[in-house]
Amino acid sequence: MNTATEQRQLDYACLAEQQTLQLHLLKQHLHYLEQYSPYYRNLFGKIGFNSADFSNLAQLAELPFTTKSELGAHNPDFLAVDPAEVVDICETSGTTGEPVTLWQNEHDLQRLAYNECVSFRAAGLKATDRILVGAALDRVFIAGLAYFLGLRRLGATVIRAGSGQPALVAELIRRQRPNVLIGVPSLLLTLARQYRERGDDPAALGIEKVICIGEPVRKQTLELSPLGEALQQQWGAQILGTYASTEMATAFTDCTSACGGHVVPELVYVEIVDAEGNAVPHGCVGEVVATPLQNQATPLLRYRTGDMASMHIEPCLCGRLTPRLGPIVGRRAQMLKCRGTTLFPAAIDNALAGIEGVMGHYVEVRNDYDLCDRVRVVVGCRDSTLSAEFIAGRIGACTRVKPEVVLVSPLEIQRMILRPEKRKPVTFFDYRSDTTI
Numbered sequence: 001m002n003t004a005t006e007q008r009q010l011d012y013a014c015l016a017e018q019q020t021l022q023l024h025l026l027k028q029h030l031h032y033l034e035q036y037s038p039y040y041r042n043l044f045g046k047i048g049f050n051s052a053d054f055s056n057l058a059q060l061a062e063l064p065f066t067t068k069s070e071l072g073a074h075n076p077d078f079l080a081v082d083p084a085e086v087v088d089i090c091e092t093s094g095t096t097g098e099p100v101t102l103w104q105n106e107h108d109l110q111r112l113a114y115n116e117c118v119s120f121r122a123a124g125l126k127a128t129d130r131i132l133v134g135a136a137l138d139r140v141f142i143a144g145l146a147y148f149l150g151l152r153r154l155g156a157t158v159i160r161a162g163s164g165q166p167a168l169v170a171e172l173i174r175r176q177r178p179n180v181l182i183g184v185p186s187l188l189l190t191l192a193r194q195y196r197e198r199g200d201d202p203a204a205l206g207i208e209k210v211i212c213i214g215e216p217v218r219k220q221t222l223e224l225s226p227l228g229e230a231l232q233q234q235w236g237a238q239i240l241g242t243y244a245s246t247e248m249a250t251a252f253t254d255c256t257s258a259c260g261g262h263v264v265p266e267l268v269y270v271e272i273v274d275a276e277g278n279a280v281p282h283g284c285v286g287e288v289v290a291t292p293l294q295n296q297a298t299p300l301l302r303y304r305t306g307d308m309a310s311m312h313i314e315p316c317l318c319g320r321l322t323p324r325l326g327p328i329v330g331r332r333a334q335m336l337k338c339r340g341t342t343l344f345p346a347a348i349d350n351a352l353a354g355i356e357g358v359m360g361h362y363v364e365v366r367n368d369y370d371l372c373d374r375v376r377v378v379v380g381c382r383d384s385t386l387s388a389e390f391i392a393g394r395i396g397a398c399t400r401v402k403p404e405v406v407l408v409s410p411l412e413i414q415r416m417i418l419r420p421e422k423r424k425p426v427t428f429f430d431y432r433s434d435t436t437i
Contacts, residue, residue, distance in 0.1 A: 014321060015313065018265040023057055025293045026269060030054050032080070033299055039070075039077035040301060060269070065277060065289065065302045068092075071247070072100045081105050081297045090142040092246045102142075102246055103297040109149065111294055112142075112249055115267055116150020119253035122262055122320075123211060123240050125180060127155030132173060134163045134183025135213060142246045143213060147182055164418075166191055173205060181235070184425070185212040185227055186349065190359055192234035203236030210237045211253070216327035216346060217241045220285070220310065222259050225327075226354030226398070243328055247303050248290045252325040257317035260324030268292050270325065271302070272311050275332075285310045287332055288325070306332045308344070334428055336365055336373045338401040345428050348377060351398035355391060357383030360413035367432040375403040380413035 030051040033040035043064065044051070054060075071078060079086075087106050091099040104112070125131065131151055137144035137160055144160070151158045159176050161169045163183060170191055173181070181188060188210060192202040210231055217228030217239055224232060228239045240254040243261050250268040252261025263270055272286040273279055280286035288305045310326040330344025337343075345363045352358050360380035365373050379391055388405040396402030417425040 015323075018322065019057060022265055022269050022293070025266065026057070026060065026291070027051070027054055029291065029293055029299065030301075032296075033301060036080040036296075037078065037299055038080075039074050040299075042077070057269075060291070060302070061271070061279065063302060065304050066300055067304050068100065068247075068306070071300075071303075072098060075100050078298050078300070079103055080299050086297060088145070089140055090145075090246050091140045102249075104249075105297045107294075107296050108249065108298075111267065112146050113149035113153045115250055115264060116146050117153040118264055119242065119251045119262070120150055120154055120156075120211075122255040122318075123242075123253050124209065124256040125151075125154060125156060129180050130157045130159065130176065130178045131180040131182060132159040132161050132169070132176070132178035134161050134169055134181065134188065136162055136164070138162075142249065143244070146244070146249075146251070163187060166194070170194065173207075177206060179206055180209045180211065181207055181237075182211045182213060184214045185210070185217050185231055185239075186215055186353070186360070187425070188212070189227065189231050189234060189353060192231070193356075193359065196234070202234050205235075207235045207237045210235055210239050212239065212241050213244075215349065216243075216329070218258070218260075218327040219350075220326060220329065222312075222326065225350040227350050230353045241327065243307075243309075243325060245290075245305055245307075247300060247305070248292050249295060250290070250292055255316060255318045255320065259316045259318070260312050260326050262316070262320060263323045263325065265322060267294060270311065270323070272309070280310075282311050282313050285326075285329055288328075308332055308335075334430065336375060336401075338373055338375055338403075341400050343375075343399055343401050347399045348375075348395055348403070349427070351395045352377075352379065352391070354398075355386070355394055357381055357386050358391070359410035360417065362413065362417050362427045362429060364429045365432060373432065375401065376406065377403050378406045378408055378413065378416070380410035381407050382410060 034044055034051045085105040086103045088104040090102045133147045135144040148158055159172055159178050161172045195202040217225055219225050232239045240258055242251050242253040244251040255262055269291040271289040273289055274286050285308055288307045288309050290303050291301055307328045308330050309328050312324045315321055330346045334345055348363055352361050358379055358381055362378050364376040367373050388407050392402050392405040417427050419426055
C-alpha cells in the first residue's frame with residue numbers, strides 16, 4: 001500500500017485483474033485466519049476446511065458466514081494478534097444491539113488511513129482542501145478516526161468539529177471557512193435550514209462538496225434522493241455519499257461522477273446475498289456481506305452486515321472499472337411490512353427530507369396485526385402551515401404507504417433521538433421485539 005499504489009486510485013485495467021488480485025489476497029487471508037485467529041481456527045477445524053485447498057473465488061461461498069451475534073458472543077476469540085500489539089480499540093455503534101469490540105494494530109491503522117485516502121482522492125479531494133469532519137473522534141468510534149487519518153495522509157487541512165453540538169459546528173463553518181463538509185446528511189440539512197432561519201444563506205459560505213455518512217443520499221437509480229436534492233439546494237455544493245462500518249474498516253465512497261461507492265479491491269471482497277445466503281444477480285438488492293482483506297488484529301470472514309444494497313459492475317462514468325456499491329436501502333432487521341408493501345425507514349427519511357419546515361423525525365413500529373406492521377412517524381415542525389395529514393400524504397406518495405403522523409416540537413425530537421449512550425442519532429424505534437435500533 002505504497003504511494004505508487006495509491007496513485008492508481010481504484011483504477012484497474014479489467015475485472016479479471018481485480019479477481020486475480022482478490023484471489024491472491026483471499027488465499028493469504030484464509031491462511032492468516034487459520035494460523036492466528038482462535039475463532040476461525042476452531043471453525044475451520046469443525047468444518048474440515050484447509051486454507052491450502054482454496055483455489056478459486058467460487059469456493060468462498062462454501063464457507064460459513066460470520067454474524068454480529070457470533071462476533072459478540074465470542075468476541076475475545078476474534079483477536080488475532082498479541083494484545084501487546086493493539087494500539088487502538090474500537091466498538092461498533094450499537095445500532096442493532098450491544099456494541100462489540102474490534103482491535104487494531106499499527107498495520108491496521110495504516111490500512112485504515114490508506115483506505116480513506118484512496119476513497120477521498122476518488123471523490124476529488126485534494127491537499128489544498130479545508131475539510132470539516134462532523135463525526136466523533138472520541139468514544140471508541142472508528143469513523144472520525146478513519147477520516148482524520150485518511151485526510152492527514154492526503155495532506156488536507158482537517159477541522160475536527162464532531163457531531164454532538166450543532167451550534168459549535170455552525171460556528172466553526174463560519175469561522176474556519178471549510179470548503180468540504182463530512183457528516184450525517186440529515187444533521188447537515190438541519191444545520192443549513194437553521195442558517196436560513198437566522199437570515200444567512202448557507203450556499204454563500206463557500207462549501208464545494210458535502211460527503212455524507214451514515215445515511216444514503218441517492219435512489220437505487222443513483223440519482224439524488226429528496227434528501228440529497230435538499231442538501232444540494234441548501235448548500236449549493238456537490239453531494240457525494242460514503243458507506244462503511246466498524247467491522248469492515250473499509251469505505252465505499254462516491255467518485256466525482258457519483259455513480260455509487262467504489263470498491264477498493266485490495267481491501268475488501270464483497271458479496272450480495274438473499275435471505276437464504278445465496279448470491280443475487282448484479283443490480284439486485286440483497287444483504288452486503290464483506291470479507292475485509294489485509295486486516296491483522298480483528299480479521300473477519302464473510303461478515304453479514306445486515307445492510308441492504310445492490311452491486312453495479314458496468315464501467316463508471318469516471319472511467320474506473322472497479323465495482324460500485326449502490327445506496328443502502330435499509331437494514332434487513334428494520335424491514336417493514338405494511339398492507340402488502342415492503343418498506344425500509346430510509347424511504348420515509350427521504351420523503352421527509354424534501355419537505356421544507358420539517359426539522360427532524362423518528363419512526364416507531366409495532367406489530368399489532370399479523371403480517372402487517374403499524375408505522376407511526378413523529379415529526380419535528382414549527383411551521384403552522386404544515387399538517388400531519390399533508391406530511392402523511394407526501395410520505396404515501398413516495399412510499400405507497402401512508403403512515404400515522406404526529407407533529408411535535410423540534411426540541412422534543414432532539415431529546416428523543418440524541419442519547420448520551422449512543423453515538424448516532426436514534427431515529428428508529430422497533431417495538432415489535434421491544435428493542436430500540
